[in-house]
Amino acid sequence: MPSYELIPGCTSPQNKICSDDHAKICTILLPHPQLIDINLCVTGSWDLFPKQWWDRIELNFKRRMMDNHQILIGVLALAGLAAVYGSPYERLGLPLNATEDEIFAAYRQISSYWGTETLYNQSEIKQIIQIEHAYQLLSNNDTRRDYDYFNIDDLQEDVAQALKQYEEEGDMVEIRSPVFESTVFGKKIFSTANDLTMANFGELVMQSSDPWLIQIFSHVNPDSRRFSPTWDKIVELLEGVVRVGRLELSQLELALILAERNWLNGYPFFRNGLPAIIAVPPSCSKLDCIKRYYGEKTADAVSDWMGSRLLKFPRIMYYSAQALV
Template identity: 35%
Template sequence: MATGAPAAEASTVARRNPVSQSPIRLYAVPVVLFTLGLFFQLVVLPSSFTTSHYEVLGLVESASVDEVVSGYEKLSSKWSAGLDIPTAANFIKIRYAFELLTNPLLKRDYDIFGVDEQLHIIETVKKQYDGKQFAQVPIPLLNVSFSDSMEKAEGKLTSEDFFSSVGKNETWLIQAYSAGSHRCANFSKAWKRISSLLDGVANTGIVELGEVEFASFLAERRSTGQPFFRHGLPALVAFSPNCRSSRCYTRYDGDLSVDAIVDWIATSILGLPRILYYSRETLVQNFIAKSGQHKNKIIFFSKTGERAAPSLRQTAKDYSAYAAFAFVLWKEEESSMWWNMLEVESAPAIVVLKDPGVKPMVYHGSFHRSWFANIMEENKHQDLPQLRSITSMELGCDAMGHSRAGNSTLAWYCVVVAGRPSFQLNIMRETLRSVRKILMNDTEPDFAHENALQFPLSAANALKESRLTFAWLDGETQSKYCFFYLYLENSYETCGPRRHGDPIDVPKLFIVRYRRNSTENSLKPTKKVKSIWNRFEDEDVNLASQLVARYNGSDNLYEVIKWISQIIDDGDNRNLPYFDEDDTMVRRHYAAAMQAEPADARQILSTDSDSE
């Protein structure tokens, strides 16, 4: 026991003292790490870099064409003398390097941008002639018969063109290409098609790699600083409006098909909405029923099933507040159904669905942008337009605006039917459409009818003078607007969401009279302008007073026309003073008018005139 204790203590001391350990164990870990690092630098790292074509020929990088020819001839003379006979694989590499570096276009693209799009030929020929003599390998290996298919193409850009054209309020798609690239030559037809499809929504241009500075600007950079195109040529770069720097442009890295590129520009760069395809089973349920009561439905019938062109998508975006859009693939076996349903004879065709019960409008012909834009401008409103914030000014139904007849008009009118979407509302909308047709003489009045013997002309004249507008309100989705005009105890029958236990929906008809005072500007007190912000302080005010009368009569067309004419007669012939929006008199007139029965509305207007 006594002799064992000193030995154990000595062993413990040895473990604690590194100097006493074996030198091999002490330096084993550093030696292993050093060996692995050396192996990585000498073997792994070099193998990750491909041998350049210059190295294959034993030349320095960027050697001249003459030096390339001289280097190849030296190797060839050795082979002729029976020295250093290469294998077929080595010969293929040497010959490929010689052919590429002696072609000016290929050498330029390789030296500056690292472009080497025929490199796959080496492996292909090596597999074909593996184990054979090098003399059996057919030469030349490269196809250098280039035809610059873009030579006569429009839209060629130089650096000067770029700074004078790109970076303004337009979108640009620029293609970097090489006259020595077969891929670019094969892409030329697709590019023409792309340029045609983008016409009117984006500009297109092309840059040949000979414009080195410009092409380098479009390329990415390696760690060595060399510009390169990650996905080869052709390379596509998009510039959004007001963009002309590498910080804001976008490179395309997808498939080089026309559809993929055009959709990328339209969706990702221009932000245009896609127009989806629907089948006969889903068109009504998923499109017509879900696209909103306030929008017209535009249906394209296509024979090809192609995606909507950007020009159509741009027009669809411009009119998205007024209409919803859908595509249907035309099938001959379904033609009879589409004829019975929408009166479509063949494709291509465009169908415009407006108000419920209104006959569809069908246009047959190709989808050209200008033609389609004209169709949309003519049909952006429903047959009976909806009174909305974006349409109120255009319809002349806004106290902050003017009549459709012009800024000098003093009195004008809007007849509105309000209600929750329902069968009853559709009937009232049809009633107003019929009233308007009668007043426009599209439908002659039935003079045999007892009410037609005293057919009033005031409403007809006001409509033809553009002082009378007909519209409708969605009482559910536009509840605030609806309650504003129909603030009555039973307004919940018309406005707001349906409540449990409510009776059937009750649409209501009312008329709004707008009136301006021709001397209103002269009556305003003159204020001293303190700053530029005070200058416009009084501009956001109502230009016209509003009086509202509600109709409680029958749905007889002539009774409605008679009521409208009575309101217009009184509104035109009795001069009422102009009041500001906050004036208590306006609130009194407004509240009284909203509570008025059809016959009472005349009395209210008369009272206003008498009080003057």
């Protein structure tokens, strides 16, 4: 039975921490923003995680520190607002490996110039909101993780709403404290589906003779939250037909494994954003046979895809009473 464990300093198959050198591959996946390397030591079946697959992981993700202010990372290229105001790190004047204390100190220094009784024009308000956006994104471990590793900004909707509210107040306005309040923090998305982890994925999913439908999501992602009722309906519709599970991005190592790869640079991403939906066919013993869903995120569409495309069930056409007249 496969087993998975995080081993500090596990950097080569010769590392003796793993007892079975013939069935173990060790690789550095990604450096954490705080410069804590995530090292994954895998023991178990080579069929589940073939060596060629891990070699690609190491090739694409092994990065080195250049100096105290620069680290090679390719998932910070946000379009839109970032193109104008820079990345959250740039807005606060911070390196990508900034600590929590450094993030707070930079924000406190910048925000100390904001007068609560001062009127600001809309251009200044936008800059202030972007500073607040950067601070809230980077000061929360979950939103920072989603941004650093998967290029997902969970606060975009809050920022857009704040910009709209300030614009409606007039050309010259005072700023509030806080500048805007996020709606994503402090809430968990509950489900009756199986929670998947690095510890149970190999045995529960990859060694299963049953098909699996899996949602990849984040507790702090607004789209994941809106999808929750739809997911509950999918679980109900597919009960007894397939096994259903979900993976939260806090299970970072497994999320990196199941993410797609940018064909230009190899970095992880989810093509249709979050939540991402994948399916594992029966007796799928290799990651190459995992299927990805790119269609409409409705209960009927996902269930139909799972039944007709994955399980090869015959499609039953339904017609309204008006269509049959």
